[in-house]
Amino acid sequence: MANVLLTGASGFVGGHLLRELLANGHRVQALSRGAASDAVLADAGAVPVRGSLGDQAALNAAAQGVHAVFHCAANTSAWSRDREVQNDTNIEGTRRLLAAAEANGVECFVHTSSVSAYSHLVEEVLTETLPQRGGESWINYERSKFLGEQAVRQSALPYLVFNPSHVLGPGDRNNWARLVKMVHDGTLPGVPPGSGAFADVREIAKAQVKAWQSGLRNESFLLGGSHASFLEFVQLAAQLSGRPPARRAMPQALLRVVGQLSEMAAAVTGKMPQITPAAVAMTCHHLKVNSAKAMAQLGYRETPLPQLMADTLAWMRAEGMITASPV
Secondary structure (H helix, E strand, O other), X not given: OOEEXXXXXXXXXXXXXXXXXXXXXXXXXXXXXOHHHHHHHHHOOOEEEEOOOOOHHHHHHHOOOOOEEEEOOOOOOOOHHHHHHHHHHHHHHHHHHHHHHHHOOOOEEEEEOOHHHOOOOOOOOEOOOOOOOHHHOOOHHHHHHHHHHHHHHHOOOOEXXXXXXXXXXXXXXXXXXXXXXXXXXXXXXXXXXXXXXXXXXXXXXXXXXXXHHOOOOOEXXXXXXXXXXXXXXXXXXXXHHOOOOOOOOOOHHHHHHHHHHHHHHHHHHOOOOOOOHHHHHHHOOEOOXXXXXXXXXXXXXXXXXXXXXXXXXXXXXXXOOOOOOOO
């Protein structure tokens, strides 16, 4: 059994990492911001440790006596107004956590990055040897994930870096599940014209824990999934929900106008827009990911999208996020 410090444990991917680490017999200290999250994390089997990525002293204390740090917390906003806080979390927060881990002699830093570190600027199929272009991107989320990952690679600590693609599965409340819910509720305004690689969150957690336990160090792994256009994704969600399927994707030019108008309106209202120019750029992109390295070395599995979607919908129904399918 090892002592592990986990950030982002109350989130989607982090929650699955917590369960996987506990299932493998490890003691997990989970970074927690307050009493409410303390209770949730304790109920899940973690030992809550109070602190945030903005508090160096708290991170130093949290990292004492741990063998590995699993860093999963991130700010995923696509709104330009969130740039400052996003940079403080994704870049500076990662650097503070690395400093705490280094000061405490942590044996391995396991970092959940993203395919966004490569950027939508890359048109090729992503492989681990392909140069990342997130540092060139005008999209702050891509740039911040790139710089956070670079901080890990440049540190003195042994590390593992994981770049998941579009993450789907049970436990999703705020990511692709939002799109699924709009399909179910009939409120989806339009389908983006891009395509993605839909990765199973459960397989992502298994791959990270297996890589760490196997003693691999200073390696990175792309964790992709079933490739599908967003139109195919939405049509599958509609089919499994018993809802009318969308017939076509929204033209890219129109979607860009919607994104620009939404951001202009948000500047007046102060409320986060449902769609931003950055979100438009990312959902018009055709993401292609090669997971061969993770499959060969970690036994990583790309769950077929129909099964992954069905599992996600079943969980959403059980949680009351959507109603049962019509008979």
